[in-house]
Amino acid sequence: MRSHPLIAIVGHPNEGKSSVLSTLTEDDSVVVNDYPGETVECQYFPVTINGEVVLELVDTPGFQNPVRILQWMQSARVTDDVLLQAFLQExxxxxxxxxxxxxxxxxxxxxxxxxxxxxxxxxLEVDQAEMEILRLINKPRMAVINFKEDDKSYIAEWKQAFRRHFNVIREFNAHQARFQERLALLQTLKAIHQDWEQPIDIAIDAFQKDWNYRLAIVAEYITNYLEFATQLKVAQSYQDEADADIAQEKALEEYHRKISGRERDLFEDIRKRYRHNVYDLKFAEQDILREDLFADKTWELLGLSKQQLTIAATGMGAGLGATLDLATVGLSHGFFTAMGALMAGGSVFLKGSELARVRVKRLPLGGTRVIVGPNRNPQFPLVLLDRAILFFREVSSHAHGNRITENSEDKPQGALQQIEVEQQKKILSCLSQFDSASSGKRERARADLVALLKIILPAPE
Ligand SMILES: Nc1nc2c(ncn2[C@@H]2O[C@H](COP(=O)(O)OP(=O)(O)OP(=O)(O)O)[C@@H](O)[C@H]2O)c(=O)[nH]1
Ligand SMILES: [Mg+2]
Structure with a gap:
């Protein structure tokens, strides 16, 4: 006998049983298909957290002959407690x-x-028959309403039918349900099986801890990424002056490749943390060096029009420049020399390449080295962070049962816009400390940024 709750997902073919199971278990290996009769055998999906099975769900094929089965059950001369066995025998x-x-x-x-x-x-009549069979078998049960279309005009008749056969009824959208809705459904299961109160509480507690842990890990990942991106320097040596341009080009390319590569790794880590193997969200790559960071392309990606872009940029300028008391937030030189130049120039636009410093050094034994980076544009890490937040929110809230891959171009506006100026200031303050010679200061800045990201990352309710 299992010590954890076992729950079979049953129903008519093609109603979304496998989708509900996939979303509830965060398991995208569950086969979901438009074709009715996709699931033909029972498949068991244990949900493990830290190696412990806390819950197990079973995917089942849909009913094929409910009306005939019901007729047989109603005329069978056996008591309720052996009805199921008698049916299987027959x-x-x-x-x-x-x-x-x-x-x-x-x-x-x-x-x-x-x-x-x-x-x-x-x-339909078959639905009535299915519900009646389940009532006769008399196992702990609940009804879950999953809407495949938006049409809710039949809901009253369904609810009326449910009331005769189930004491617990819940709506659950297999394509949209988020973490809290999954927990709420599990909570309801306690009402159908008294002995499961404790194991379900244990499962819910484990899910919640795991969820918080994932968030903390992602906050660390993003902090590491931003530290890397804001500190990155790439050097390229050359002997002959005629090769100077090629060397610089090569260094710029490598700089870009390294940051893009780290972003890809970050996104992959986030996907894996949230157990996604199928769903992915592709952002157009931004050319952070050659393109103006505030080029239309970058901001379109964050869902902003040119007009909104001007507002956002002005807002950010005001947020970071005018209202920012550099001395009190303790920013180190790098970022805000750039910020100062930006404000003094009366412009809120800076080209990424202008701020990824390019320095040329003569080498003692002959030859020259060109060094690209670090990028001192304070808006640079904010754009990287914005992309990371958008990716995180989409992936962490995507239901595993929903196999439709959307396009990032349909995504809503940038996340940072919604973050308070105070918090933006704190982010930049932390980032500016990554240059510090004191390892204590760097560690504190890292810890502060992780703590801040844990608050900022989840989408506002
Ligand atoms: N829009 C939308 N489509 C859904 C939803 N749930 C399921 N579907 C779609 O309905 C179809 C059937 O879903 P499945 O989960 O495979 O259904 P099933 O009940 O397991 O089907 P069988 O295994 O064939 O009995 C798939 O194309 C799903 O993508 C939903 O909540 N919204
Ligand atoms: Mg199925």
Whole structure:
């Protein structure tokens, strides 16, 4: 006997059973398909946290012959407690009833059941039969309403039918449910099975801790990435003056490649943390050196029009320049020499390449070295951070049952715009300390930035 709750997801074919299971377990290996009858055998999906199974869900095939089964059950001369066994004995050898027998198997092993229906369609006789069968079998059960379309006009008749067969009914959108909605559904399971109160509390507690832990880890990842990006220097040596331009070009290219590569790694780490193997969100790569950071391309990516861009840039200028008391937030020179130049010039636009310093050094034993970076444009890490926040929010809130890959161009506006100026100042203050000669200061800045990101990263409710 299992010590953790076992829950079978049952229902009519093609109603979204596998999608609900996939979203609830954050498992995108569950096969979801438009074709009815996709799931033909039961498949068990244990949910593990830190190596411990806290919950197990079973994907089942849809009912095939509910009306005939109900007729048989209603006329069977057996008591309720052996009805399920009697049914399996009678029908398991019949090929036409293979799916029906298969879907009942987990119930013999003590599973409770979640009955999934797509309530955007009208109620049919087969649905009535399925619900009646589940009532007769009398296992702990709840109904889950999953809308495949937006149409809710049939909901009243569905709810009325549910009330006769289930004491617990919940809406759960397999394509949109987020973490809190998943927890809420699990909470409801406690009401259908008294013995599960404690194990479900344990599972919920484990999910919550794991969720917080993921956030803390991602905050660390992003801090490391921003530290890397703001400190990066790339050098290229050459002997002959005629090669100077080529060397500089090479150094710039490598600089760009390294930052893009780190961004890709960061995004991949975030995807893996949130257990996504299928869903991915592709951002157009920004050419952080050759392009103006505030080029249309960059800001279109953050969902801003040219007009909004001017407002955002002005807002940011005011936020970071005018209201920023450099002395009190303790910023070190680098960023705000640039910021000062930016404000003094009366412009809020700076080209990325102008601020990725290019220095040329004569080498003692002959030859020359060109050094690119570090980039001192204070807006540079903010743009990188904005992209990271957008990616994080999309991926961490994407339901695993939803296999539609969206385009990043449809995404809403940049995240940093919504972050208070005070917090933007704090971010820059932390980043500016990464230059510090004192390792204590650097460590404090890192810890402060991680703490700040843990607050900023989750999307506002
Ligand atoms: N828009 C939308 N589509 C959904 C939702 N849930 C499921 N679908 C789609 O409905 C189809 C069937 O989903 P499945 O999860 O495979 O359904 P199933 O009940 O497991 O189907 P069988 O295994 O064939 O019995 C797929 O194309 C899903 O993408 C939803 O909440 N919204
Ligand atoms: Mg299925």
């Amino acid at each position: 029908f398991s050898a019949q090929e036409a009833f293979h799916h029906d027998c298969e879907l009942m198997q987990p119930l013999l092993q003590g599973a409770a059941l979640i009955y999934v229906v797509d309530c955007s369609r009208p109620l």
